[in-house]
Amino acid sequence: MSIPEFWSQFVADLSQTSLLEFVAVISGIASVWFSRIENIWVYPTGLANTIIYIYLSFKSSLIGEASVNFYYTVMSIYGWVLWARKNEQQQHILQVTWSSRKEWVQEAAFFGFFYIGVFFALTNLKKGFAPMAIPWADAFASATAYTGMWLMAKKKVESWYWWIATNIASIPLYFVKHYAFTSVYYLVLLVMAVSGLLEWSRRAKKLKYAA
Numbered sequence: 010m011s012i013p014e015f016w017s018q019f020v021a022d023l024s025q026t027s028l029l030e031f032v033a034v035i036s037g038i039a040s041v042w043f044s045r046i047e048n049i050w051v052y053p054t055g056l057a058n059t060i061i062y063i064y065l066s067f068k069s070s071l072i073g074e075a076s077v078n079f080y081y082t083v084m085s086i087y088g089w090v091l092w093a094r095k096n097e098q099q100q101h102i103l104q105v106t107w108s109s110r111k112e113w114v115q116e117a118a119f120f121g122f123f124y125i126g127v128f129f130a131l132t133n134l135k136k137g138f139a140p141m142a143i144p145w146a147d148a149f150a151s152a153t154a155y156t157g158m159w160l161m162a163k164k165k166v167e168s169w170y171w172w173i174a175t176n177i178a179s180i181p182l183y184f185v186k187h188y189a190f191t192s193v194y195y196l197v198l199l200v201m202a203v204s205g206l207l208e209w210s211r212r213a214k215k216l217k218y219a220a
Contacts, residue, residue, distance in 0.1 A: 026190040033061035036192040041198055044161060045205040047105065052089035056082060072134055072142060077151045082110070088162030098114055102124070105212045107162045109180060114165065116156055124152035143182065152179040166213050169206035176202055 032126040040055035066075035094102045108116065128148035135142045157171030174197035184192040 029061050033058050036165050041201045045208050049092050052085045055085045077154045084158045103164050107210050107213050108165050108167045118158045120152050123155045124148050127151045148181050166209045172202040
């Protein structure tokens with residue numbers, strides 16, 4: 010695709026952006042901002058984002074992304090509970106930490122399990138139910154997102170590595186499916202994920218030295 014063709018498609022798709030997609034993007038950006046500064050508002054704003062995207066994804070036969078956002082919704086409730094827990098001194102129990110070597114292995118296995126599952130599911134669904142699906146790309150975006158959300162609920166620094174991978178995969182994935190505004194949204198999230206990684210690394214290092 011040439012640059013003029015790319016720009017023409019981008020402008021055309023952007024002009025068709027719905028109010029729902031706009032609200033989802035804004036709430037999603039707010040959610041990532043709150044997660045970067047370790048603020049529990051990451052979850053209520055995130056829930057608004059994921060619920061809307063479940064609807065939009067099903068509407069465009071993006072089954073992998075719909076499943077991701079359903080998973081986000083469930084994990085947002087789970088993470089909300091974990092992040093809200095406090096000890097007798099009214100201090101938050103969960104702190105930002107790095108994963109151990111054993112946890113890294115578990116995370117890789119977690120990713121592999123979901124990648125294989127989503128890939129084969131979409132391969133079988135593509136012909137009849139999800140013609141717009143791109144199994145290998147949708148599976149990668151989904152599996153990295155599953156892993157990132159799981160680790161974010163546990164406040165692991167490594168969650169940001171998975172988010173970065175998700176965002177990189179999602180930018181072209183949504184563009185080719187004519188969700189230009191969402192594609193730009195993932196570009197913004199990519200920048201914010203890098204910032205989040207740096208911020209959480211700083212916090213984990215500070216906590217480690219304070220222990």
